[in-house]
Amino acid sequence: TPADQSAPAREVRLVARPHGWPEPSDFELATSELPELADGQVRVRNELISVDPYMRGRMNDTRSYVAPFELGRAMEGGAVGVVEESRAEGYAVGDHVLHQLGWREEAVVDAESARVVDTDAAPAPAYLGVLGMTGLTAYAGLVRVAQLREGDVVFVSGAAGAVGSVAGQVAKALGASRVIGSAGSQEKVDHLVDELGFDAAFNYKDGDVAAQLAEHAPDGIDVYFDNVGGDHLEAAIGALRQGGRIAICGAISSYNDTEPAPGPRNLARLIQVRGTMTGFLVPDHQDLAEEFAERAAGWLSSGQLSSRETVVDGIEHAVDAFLGLLRGDNTGKMLVRV
Ligand code: NDP
Known part of the structure; x- marks a missing residue:
């Protein structure tokens, strides 16, 4: 009326x-x-x-x-x-x-x-x-920005969040040999391993991120999907293998900072390992939306993505x-x- x-x-x-x-x-x-x-x-x-x-x-x-x-x-x-x-x-x-x-x-x-x-x-x-901006962010970050290859060892931070949970599962679906996630509670860690198929996960609040990452990825990582920045990014650079790739999606650990946060202290390691670190924004990758929607529908029905x-x-x-x-x-x- x-x-x-x-x-x-x-x-x-x-x-x-x-x-x-x-x-x-x-x-x-x-x-x-x-x-x-x-x-x-x-x-x-x-x-x-x-x-x-x-x-x-x-x-x-x-x-x-x-x-x-x-x-x-x-x-x-x-x-x-x-x-x-x-x-x-x-x-x-x-x-x-x-x-x-x-x-x-x-x-x-x-x-x-x-x-x-x-x-x-x-x-x-x-x-x-999962089928919206969030899912596309995970997909574009892995496939286009990090150039994910079969057999890669992948580390995802913010892994129990919207983008991170899709990134970890999609990395697995695309053939990553091992996917490690970090999140802020034991309940989230259990969810990643028990329900989302991550190979390993840790609670970053339990202790040093670099030490925990080294424990779960003793031979290093090929890809880091960064939602967090800060000590997570530094730990990932420290664990990067030859030709490793970092997709900088977000840096939530600094969003409420009132002063600029210092960068990773080990940036120069990218030289030795010939590593790359690339920031990206999902609106630039709309051309992948249709491809992602099709693949995501398949993964959702096969249970590889939840x-x-x-x-x-x-x-x-x-x-x-x-x-x-x-x-x-x-x-x-x-x-x-x-
Ligand atoms: P999430 O669902 O991941 O929610 C945010 C999560 O961040 C929280 O659940 C919390 O989980 C975690 N968090 C908060 N503070 C910290 C901290 N200090 N250290 C570590 N983790 C923290 O949000 P989205 O999935 O929507 O976004 C994830 C990231 O992706 C964000 O950084 C966002 O800005 C970025 N993004 C980037 C896009 C792009 O185009 N580049 C597009 C969309 C998102 P916990 O309990 O684990 O701490």
């Missing part, structure tokens, strides 16, 4: 730029009236919204590959929702769509920046996780979910059910 259409919807706004770790007071849950639909737009009721580490960077007032969030306005991010009203061809009421106006209950979305997803083919959370999500209920807890992600509360993709 028209009354429903103008009902205020809740959204999460950034109201102060965090210095160091974000505080709940940096955010505000507010209501806003949705504008009328224009041609080419759909009104979407969000069901699931994604919280991601890169959003921490958008909270700073610094130029990056994505613009900073604007103060006093709803934040943005991946979301899956249901079309409630459509003025766009190809979008019917009831369709599920993947779009970029997360952090809110309802959104008016330009259809050209959205995509209809088939929730019979795969559950909605998969489109924000995905788990950590789902927090309620838009009023979206900030808790984001802060929890930075602390490591999640196993697999962290999502908020609206």
Whole structure:
């Protein structure tokens, strides 16, 4: 009814730029009236919204590959929702769509920046996780950036998280001879080995990362998929074999730093081992999306790839979910059910 259409919807706004770790007071849950639909737009009721580490960077007032969030306005991010009203061809009421106006209950979305997803083919959370940007990040990082070869020994940090858990399993599926993961709790370590097929895993909070890596990869590693940076990166450089390759995906150990973190002390080792270290951003690898979707569907049905999500209920807890992600509360993709 028209009354429903103008009902205020809740959204999460950034109201102060965090210095160091974000505080709940940096955010505000507010209501806003949705504008009328224009041609080419759909009104979407969000069901699931994604919280991601890169959003921490958008909270700073610094130029990056994505613009900073604007103060006093709803934040943005991946979301899956249901079309409630459509003025766009190809979008019917009831369709599920993947779009970029997360952090809110309802959104008016330009259809050209959205995509209809088939929730019979795969559950909605998969489109924000294993079959979405997360999965493609893992795939592109391994295949294109790290040039993974059969028989490689692979180390993945942040291995129980969204990207890391896919990276480890995909490395196995592509013929890695041994996959080692690191994560921040014994429960996550058990999950990696018992459920995700990692050959070995360790809790980086239990002690020196380099020593633990050496224990689990006594002959060194060929590929390091880096989600963490810091001491993990230094340990991986120290373990790199001849021709080893490092894909720098993320550096979450430094995202809340207020001063630049020092780099690895052993960089010069890359010379002796003729190693490479390459940063990458998933939007540059969209051309691999179709290939990945096909292969991922196969791995999901064969059981070589499985995905788990950590789902927090309620838009009023979206900030808790984001802060929890930075602390490591999640196993697999962290999502908020609206
Ligand atoms: P995750 O699901 O991995 O969640 C973040 C995880 O980071 C937490 O669960 C926590 O797990 C771990 N963590 C937090 N602080 C530390 C720390 N100090 N040291 C080690 N681990 C820590 O998030 P995503 O999978 O979405 O992202 C993983 C990484 O990939 C991030 O660095 C992100 O920025 C990057 N990324 C990069 C992309 C690109 O295009 N280059 C695209 C997408 C993501 P634990 O309990 O193990 O500590």
